[in-house]
Amino acid sequence: MTEKKGDRAGVVQGRLKDRVVLRIRAFEPYSSEFTSEQIGVIADIAEKYGSGVVHVTPRQTVEIPDIERSTLSEIESLLDGHGLAPGSTGRYLRNVIACSRWCLYNAVPVSDLAARLNNLHAGSILPGKTDISLSGCDFSCVRSRTSDIGVIARAEIELTDKECKKCSLCVKAPLGCQVDAISLSEGELAIDADKCVRCGFCSNVCRPGTIRVKSTSFDIYAGGRGGMRPREAVFYKNVGSEEALIEEIGAMLQRYAEYGREGDRMADIIEKEGTGFLEG
Amino acid sequence: MEREEMSFDLEMPSVGVIKGVLAKDIEVVGEKVVNLRTCARPYRNIYSVAQLRTIKNVIERYGSGKVHLSPRHNLEIPEVRQKDLDRALKELYIAGLFPGGAGTSVRNIFTCPHWCPKAVRPVQELGMMVSANFADRDMPNKVTVSFAGCSNACSRPQNTDIGVIAVGRVGTGSSGCPDGCTECVEACPFGAIERAGRGVRINDKCIYCLKCVDACTDGMLTVEETGFRVLIGGKEGSTVRFGAEYAVFAGDFEVLEIIERALSSYLKKAEFRPGSAKKKERLGEVVERLGLEEFMKAPPA
Numbered sequence: 001m002t003e004k005k006g007d008r009a010g011v012v013q014g015r016l017k018d019r020v021v022l023r024i025r026a027f028e029p030y031s032s033e034f035t036s037e038q039i040g041v042i043a044d045i046a047e048k049y050g051s052g053v054v055h056v057t058p059r060q061t062v063e064i065p066d067i068e069r070s071t072l073s074e075i076e077s078l079l080d081g082h083g084l085a086p087g088s089t090g091r092y093l094r095n096v097i098a099c100s101r102w103c104l105y106n107a108v109p110v111s112d113l114a115a116r117l118n119n120l121h122a123g124s125i126l127p128g129k130t131d132i133s134l135s136g137c138d139f140s141c142v143r144s145r146t147s148d149i150g151v152i153a154r155a156e157i158e159l160t161d162k163e164c165k166k167c168s169l170c171v172k173a174p175l176g177c178q179v180d181a182i183s184l185s186e187g188e189l190a191i192d193a194d195k196c197v198r199c200g201f202c203s204n205v206c207r208p209g210t211i212r213v214k215s216t217s218f219d220i221y222a223g224g225r226g227g228m229r230p231r232e233a234v235f236y237k238n239v240g241s242e243e244a245l246i247e248e249i250g251a252m253l254q255r256y257a258e259y260g261r262e263g264d265r266m267a268d269i270i271e272k273e274g275t276g277f278l279e280g
Numbered sequence: 281m282e283r284e285e286m287s288f289d290l291e292m293p294s295v296g297v298i299k300g301v302l303a304k305d306i307e308v309v310g311e312k313v314v315n316l317r318t319c320a321r322p323y324r325n326i327y328s329v330a331q332l333r334t335i336k337n338v339i340e341r342y343g344s345g346k347v348h349l350s351p352r353h354n355l356e357i358p359e360v361r362q363k364d365l366d367r368a369l370k371e372l373y374i375a376g377l378f379p380g381g382a383g384t385s386v387r388n389i390f391t392c393p394h395w396c397p398k399a400v401r402p403v404q405e406l407g408m409m410v411s412a413n414f415a416d417r418d419m420p421n422k423v424t425v426s427f428a429g430c431s432n433a434c435s436r437p438q439n440t441d442i443g444v445i446a447v448g449r450v451g452t453g454s455s456g457c458p459d460g461c462t463e464c465v466e467a468c469p470f471g472a473i474e475r476a477g478r479g480v481r482i483n484d485k486c487i488y489c490l491k492c493v494d495a496c497t498d499g500m501l502t503v504e505e506t507g508f509r510v511l512i513g514g515k516e517g518s519t520v521r522f523g524a525e526y527a528v529f530a531g532d533f534e535v536l537e538i539i540e541r542a543l544s545s546y547l548k549k550a551e552f553r554p555g556s557a558k559k560k561e562r563l564g565e566v567v568e569r570l571g572l573e574e575f576m577k578a579p580p581a
Contacts, residue, residue, distance in 0.1 A: 014395045021395060033348045036340045043332040053326040055393040060349040065395040100348045102315050102358045138518050142351055145520045146439060180556045197518060228431050228469055228489060230438045232520040
């Protein structure tokens with residue numbers, strides 16, 4: 001794949017003729033967060049080169065509007081050394097997003113994984129726009145099910161022989177099971193495997209340790225899309241470890257880059273022919 | 281510089297009932313911490329430099345030096361020490377940043393930025409009006425409202441409870457298309473436009489995105505009128521549902537009226553989910569149960 005002429009990553013034409021919008025993404029320490037130092041740098045740039053405001057995008061990047069095109073190189077040098085870089089546009093892989101590390105529902109915190117994927121694959125030019133979204137639980141606040149590649153962390157739970165104290169914390173609102181998969185009828189703790197979304201949250205509130213997490217894994221969904229023709233992703237495969245996930249996503253991007261024609265989003269291919277081409 | 285205890289006489293809600301203070305019963309270096317979700321009020325989809333600097337100061341002084349960008353324009357400040365919460369809230373308050381956008385309420389309104397050259401019609405003011413009227417209002421379950429200025433729909437209005445997309449109707453009155461020109465036909469993502477004689481014809485697949493008008497270099501296609509498509513009942517998360525179209529070419533005030541009606545219907549008509557005694561239906565589930573027409577009928581007074 002060659003770079004299109006005039007294609008500059010992270011720069012979008014604004015409404016005014018000579019003004020552009022610069023999209024900024026974070027690489028270090030996380031792709032889904034900014035540190036206070038980074039916020040300071042962005043504020044300084046918006047004040048000096050922009051119009052004093054920034055927009056927060058749904059892909060966890062920051063956009064600074066009303067920048068003069070001629071000052072772009074100067075701004076880019078200011079970003080160096082702060083873990084910031086111009087964000088992605090066009091056929092570049094978009095910022096890899098993740099839900100918050102401190103959310104109570106996380107089966108596995110995924111911010112580190114997102115940052116790793118971001119560092120590994122940022123700058124790859126693919127056949128079409130590609131989104132990767134990582135969610136720590138089934139509720140998928142970062143919209144894993146409408147991304148080209150969506151990851152949802154799962155925690156398989158099991159009941160141990162430690163005696164249940166019948167505190168019903170895992171059943172009642174607000175901390176109890178969000179999908180009503182746990183029941184405590186006649187003093188017997190039961191988990192409905194059909195309803196369980198494997199977020200593992202119940203193991204956090206269980207003080208005696210009757211419920212515990214057996215194993216964690218990641219479900220990979222592929223072929224979702226937002227925008228003009230939204231489409232829900234299909235389940236692709238489950239992988240057992242973080243290393244396997246990193247490897248699998250690398251392989252998926254590789255095969256997509258080889259197989260897709262220019263302009264085809266991963267979702268377009270999967271819509272027509274299914275996920276077969278990802279298997280290699 | 282050591283700061284003295286500041287004394288403010290601001291009317292602040294008491295901690296524990298504030299939406300956006302996400303409780304977390306963990307201890308970091310021996311101190312109880314909470315996570316704060318903040319949004320700019322009155323609603324804006326942009327943050328000013330002053331607000332960014334306030335955030336910077338707050339996360340340095342009271343938090344863990346990091347801020348998370350949520351997919352709904354919120355800035356989340358993790359690990360604010362419980363004992364500093366009041367002071368952190370006050371500093372944010374002065375900069376026009378408020379905790380919010382959490383729980384079973386109307387979440388932060390989402391609009392695309394005003395500088396995008398693709399916008400068919402501006403949506404930021406509408407978003408602000410909806411925010412002023414409904415933001416953080418209690419609802420049976422979470423309600424998300426998104427506005428998109430064009431059919432590219434970056435703010436994903438199809439996957440929100442109430443989604444509004446600016447659209448335009450194409451005028452095909454002209455009859456001077458050059459022979460063999462298919463620029464608009466190729467640009468249409470839906471196969472909704474075709475050549476017919478010296479002009480073009482548009483079929484019923486059209487979703488009024490105006491891509492064809494952008495593509496036409498001969499100025500043969502015009503924009504006849506613009507308005508808003510309103511989609512109701514979408515969601516995203518554990519399950520994905522795409523909103524059903526309730527109106528096309530609605531005007532600004534009509535959109536506000538539809539949103540108000542949808543929210544008051546939802547308040548009156550939502551029930552507990554089948555088999556659950558604690559979770560109420562999302563707006564989309566009520567629509568599915570009652571049908572869109574029935575749902576949107578004005579609720580009995």
